[in-house]
Amino acid sequence: MNEEEEDITIVEPVFAPWDGRRVPVTLLGGYLGAGKTTVINEMLARADRPIAVMVNDVGDINIDAKLIERQDGDTLDLSGGCVCCSLKNGFLEAFDQLRERPTPPELVVVELSGIANPSAAAGMASTPGFVLDSIVVLVDLDQFLTFEDESSVVADAVRAQVRAADVLLLSKRDLVDQERVDVVTARLTELAPHTRVLMADSAHSTAGLVGLGVRRPILEVGQGASLFDQFQTSIIPIDGTIRRHELDELLDGLPKNTVRAKGIVQIETGELMLIQIVGKRRSVEPLPMAETTEPTDLVVITA
Ligand SMILES: [Zn+2]
DSSP states (O other): OOOGGGOOSOOOSSOOOGGGOOEEEEEEEOSTTSSHHHHHHHHHHHOSSOEEEEEEESSSSOHHHHHSOOTTSEEEEEESSOTTTTTHHHHHHHHHHHHTSSSOOSEEEEEOOTTOOHHHHHHHHSOTTEEEEEEEEEEETTTHHHHHHSOHHHHHHHHHHHHHOSEEEEEOGGGSOHHHHHHHHHHHHHHOTTSEEEEOOOHHHHHHHHTOOSSGGGGTTTTTGGGGTTSEEEEEOOOSEEOHHHHHHHHHTSOTTEEEEEEEEEETTSOEEEEEEETTEEEEEEOOTTOOOOOOOEEEEEO
């Protein structure tokens, strides 16, 4: 088809696929060997809805992409550069590929390259049709302190990853003793004082945390509670509308160990607001106009 030249209709300035719906994007970071692929495979094995996975590898051969067992999700292979710097266009094109689909995935999970700075990739993940949901960074208990002692390039990379995270997940627990866990946790707390650190000792619950999208699962948390075997889920009912400042106070008052909270509430202007909390990241945003969702209870997950 080559009709563009004759087409004089005005193109929509903002491309809004899927009736304005925005698909949540989770960035999964962590240095080489931290176990990102394992987590993604676990997540795909348990997913009951379509998840698109982008796998970024700086080499020309994307080994991690080959290790992803495809399951129901589909995998977009981004190799030969890093999506946070040398492969930005490839990253944006991968979102273009998804936008061409008649139905959106429920969630996009991006396995970042081992050297990627998640902060740099985060800005690109909120693009028409998509919204950054969370940055989860895996920290290899066995290797982290060694990485910090290595060349400044490696040390800078792992520190940037830790600082960018909404949630830090400790991996390789079986390779270290408790003393190492304590030392690494203390170091992470120095680097990122307000970020929750969780043990990824169960691939099961880790996958649940990473794979938890925004919209649909809010109604499914009860049924899917087994995904959160190391977490507590509680429900805060919100009847009718709530004033915006009361909502902020309510969110301020959530327990310190809240790792995830979400809900759709109606505020006094009549607007429906989508609440998402992941670790230290909190967003309260109006739902897109096309949404026909009803308000929900506020679901709070604590560790
Ligand atoms: Zn990069």
